Amino acid sequence: MSTLENLSCPIDAAPLTRDQRSLTCEYGHTYDLAKTGYVNLLPVQNKRSKDPGDSKEMVIARQNFLNQQHYFPIVNAIFASWPREHLVNGMRILDAGCGEGYYLNEMGKSLAEQDIEAELTGLDISKWAIVAASKRDKMVSWVVGSNASLPVPDERYDAVLCLFGFPVFNEFSRVLTDDGLMLLVESGPNHLIELRKILYPSIHDYKQTFSDGIAGFDLVSEQEETFSFTLDSQEKIQDLLSMTPHIHKASYDGREALKQFDSITLTADIKLRWYRKNVKEVSHV
Template sequence: MTTLENLSCPIDSAPLSRYERSLKCEHGHTYDLAKTGYVNLLPVQNKRSKDPGDSKDMVAARQSFLNQDCYFPVVEAILSSWPKKALVDGIRVLDAGCGEGYYLGKIGKILHDQKINIERVGLDISKWAVAAASKRDKSVSWLVGSNASLPVPDERFDVILCLFGFPIFCEFSRALSKSGLLLLVESGPDHLIELRKILYPSIHDYKPTHSDGVANFELLSESSENYSFALNSQVDIQNLLSMTPHIHKASYDGREAVKQLESISLTADIKLRWYQKIEEVNHA
């Protein structure tokens, strides 16, 4: 499929058309494609900081860690839990908060090998993440943008993936087709528990997110993926730490203690929840 199609101007929501190396709307707003093929649809006025999202160094650390496939079982769990009726040729999938493209790249390759070709769009607020993603897989439409204001028309996607990200449910509902699906992947109570015990003097009780449900969505299925993996160098440990919220939350003493480690065995504890968009009933 041709990439970068059926997108909307982030300033006025008008349709974007492709002209060689740029996208333009009818009002003259123009967005140039980067050399590696992605497009930045995050206008200055929508940025909360000069360089939002993961920094260049954080993206490099994430890429180095993920490329070792310690989280590949998460990819397998996503595909095994995916509702079969929605895993067919031609479905349109958005990875909302795609990072440097690991999950969307792996999912596309596995499905391609199974003779299932899907349209993939990856969006992240970090230009560094999207730049890295655009070098990983050229068959994906990569966008710099925000989940709070997706630069796409209504009902653009059949499936939205939000993997360890920041879901904006009203936007996800708008961008999903009728009966479209949403996958939330989040950390479970024991995720990286061994690392957290070193970083923090005490571990807070686990509070499940969205336990009261999600507006405009019904829960279809819930599952967990639990396994162990080992990191055998300080570099790998720091790469993992830098892609978690703990790099900002942990105390100085905790981070210093982690610097003394040469290896660590860790628990991965992942929660997967599939939701279906609920159709609004018109009483007109």
């Protein structure tokens, strides 16, 4: 069950105590739970815009796409690559930038099948994403908040997941236990290459991210997962486009060209990298 316990006040970092439908810190800051059970820990002063993160339309498009299960192989790849000794009862997992909750929801089901009890927290800066997530799954603690300043105490999680998101490494390190794990899931060189060839006149060379390593973390494993899937209607193609950065980056001509397709088979090319927190290198400034 969602507990929303052991969170911290986003204003003064003091522990939050749950009292039925609200969380309160010792300095009197109170955060009410929404009807669907999530809590908003993103105070106005921490917002860079009125409605930060993915818009309502992007969230709906992502949910429509993910519900078709084309990306389920990613869930399998996450479990297949998870360092075995860390998949244990009582583990605490944070999905930082969880979107509308597809991955945590699927992971929760899979953990239950493996008889592993886990405490799952999903956090996203988009209120729309967390509203959708909190309707999808009542077992997860859903929080509106920012990776830039996570409203959780130090060393709170055994694993922090960042899937196609915006990692903030010093915060991820701060909230991880001493031998905690971080998972980065990102696009590989051929991800949605067929779509990109329709949208753009030329394809840029792929640039590996964090190729010099990440301060405070040791790389544990790295793998690429490739599979293909077919979208069999223009509506489904538009949902996929709307959940990617290409919706903003592609030209008018590119987007018009895509409208000519009723069906498209696409390559998913995903890079998964697991890291372990390196306490010797850590400095939380």
